[in-house]
Amino acid sequence: MSGDQIIIFDTTLRDGEQSPGCSMNTREKLEVARALVELGVDVIEAGFPIASPGDFDAVRQIAEKFGDRTTICALARSRDEDIEKAKGALVNAAKRRIHVFLATSAIHREFKLKMDKAQIIERAISSVKMAKEFTDDVEFSPEDAARTELDFLCEVVEKTIDAGATTVNIPDTVGYATPNHYFKVISYLKQNVPNINNAIISSHCHDDLGLAVANSLAAIEAGARQVECTINGLGERAGNAALEEIVMALRTRADYYKVHTKINTQKLYPTSHLVSSITGMKVQRNKAIVGQNAFAHEAGIHQHGILQERSTYEIMRPQDVGYVGQNLVLGKHSGRHAFRDRVAQLGFQLDDAATQKAFDDFIALADKKKEVYDSDIVALIENRMEENGDRWKLISFHTSAGSSAIPTATIQLQYLEEPVLCDAAIGDGPIDAVFKAMERIVGLTARLEQFDVRSVSEGKDALGEVRVTINLGGRHFQGKGVSTDIIEAAAAAYLKALNKAVSAGVTA
Numbered sequence: 001m002s003g004d005q006i007i008i009f010d011t012t013l014r015d016g017e018q019s020p021g022c023s024m025n026t027r028e029k030l031e032v033a034r035a036l037v038e039l040g041v042d043v044i045e046a047g048f049p050i051a052s053p054g055d056f057d058a059v060r061q062i063a064e065k066f067g068d069r070t071t072i073c074a075l076a077r078s079r080d081e082d083i084e085k086a087k088g089a090l091v092n093a094a095k096r097r098i099h100v101f102l103a104t105s106a107i108h109r110e111f112k113l114k115m116d117k118a119q120i121i122e123r124a125i126s127s128v129k130m131a132k133e134f135t136d137d138v139e140f141s142p143e144d145a146a147r148t149e150l151d152f153l154c155e156v157v158e159k160t161i162d163a164g165a166t167t168v169n170i171p172d173t174v175g176y177a178t179p180n181h182y183f184k185v186i187s188y189l190k191q192n193v194p195n196i197n198n199a200i201i202s203s204h205c206h207d208d209l210g211l212a213v214a215n216s217l218a219a220i221e222a223g224a225r226q227v228e229c230t231i232n233g234l235g236e237r238a239g240n241a242a243l244e245e246i247v248m249a250l251r252t253r254a255d256y257y258k259v260h261t262k263i264n265t266q267k268l269y270p271t272s273h274l275v276s277s278i279t280g281m282k283v284q285r286n287k288a289i290v291g292q293n294a295f296a297h298e299a300g301i302h303q304h305g306i307l308q309e310r311s312t313y314e315i316m317r318p319q320d321v322g323y324v325g326q327n328l329v330l331g332k333h334s335g336r337h338a339f340r341d342r343v344a345q346l347g348f349q350l351d352d353a354a355t356q357k358a359f360d361d362f363i364a365l366a367d368k369k370k371e372v373y374d375s376d377i378v379a380l381i382e383n384r385m386e387e388n389g390d391r392w393k394l395i396s397f398h399t400s401a402g403s404s405a406i407p408t409a410t411i412q413l414q415y416l417e418e419p420v421l422c423d424a425a426i427g428d429g430p431i432d433a434v435f436k437a438m439e440r441i442v443g444l445t446a447r448l449e450q451f452d453v454r455s456v457s458e459g460k461d462a463l464g465e466v467r468v469t470i471n472l473g474g475r476h477f478q479g480k481g482v483s484t485d486i487i488e489a490a491a492a493a494y495l496k497a498l499n500k501a502v503s504a505g506v507t508a
Ligand SMILES: [Zn+2]
Pocket: 015, 173, 204, 206, 235, 236, 240
């Protein structure tokens, strides 16, 4: 690897999945992993195998499927049983990394680990050596490094590199660092650890003070050559450094940083969209790079400038990040061939059966609204993708409501190929009535924790997208539905979430 390439270490599936309400099942993790491989990340941190059998299984499947194309990493505490689990999960990956961590700050040594400095060093060395027996590619993280005494940090880094660590990560675990401070920490390591050139220095920053990306860029300036980050900045608490922001900052300001990444930037927007739709964590409209408004110019004077010469007010082009906007693409008479081409341009790989279904949905939508936009097509296809594996299907629904009527819903559902079941309920409104009628049939009662409606494109006849998060005995499940009828979209979203709960083995 040349000295000016930055290794992009994605931890959406590990740190990102620790965001409250963002847990993913194995099928969803595989889908995200596939997108990350296509995006071109160098390392995928796929999970923490000792955390649960589900985590172990997800890492194992990701390693098996993608471990020949991208390095797959598993996290382990500095404990034998953790490292054994990580090995077990990675065994089928050709490119594999074990990431061992142990806290080094005084506050963690004293209150969490109850170990002194000598014990910390000894434990760190032995776990790096144990991981090294399994793979050459070993990463060590002194947890809470940003709050660790600098000289002790240097000692830990030197000893773990001697023991075989090929990457040393310097985590700002609690989001305490500021750019200049973090720059100095990395520079200090470069100047004071004699064997530092035998390993790659990595950053891992949290956004508690809104500085995760700025700190990561400061680390690169100081000589770090790996950045740990997540799609949409997901992660513990306020989140991690946003991958899309770091990558585009390095690319847009290549004149200054003089480094590059292997990221296929045109996949940034589709990947962001996928992660948001799987986790149910919406991207704020004004979010840098991937927010809906990131490329919208409102002020007249800016619009005028853009029309004369785009670079007057635009430092990146929407197409550089694969932005899918309100492009008017197709109408009812566009035909199958044009539709298939457009779907491919939007980044989907569909087989013939899936293409046919998507085309049927498109024709049905084009019948209802005159103009079909890129964002509509993306919503339709994702809606179909989401259906895979659902046991309960919505056959029909009917609602009635009004200012003086009691809101009522009648629902027909079918479980696999069994006879269609029908039930009815009243509620606070028609959507509430629909949810209650569904719960009566499925036999589960959930708490609705989040309910969001947005319009997918423009106009009064636009597709509406509803997202729900439900809570069943402390477990969270997300669902999404799209339709030009908001009640139908809500019904589809709620049934999707119930289906996920049923698949996960939740019973009444
Ligand atoms: Zn973290």
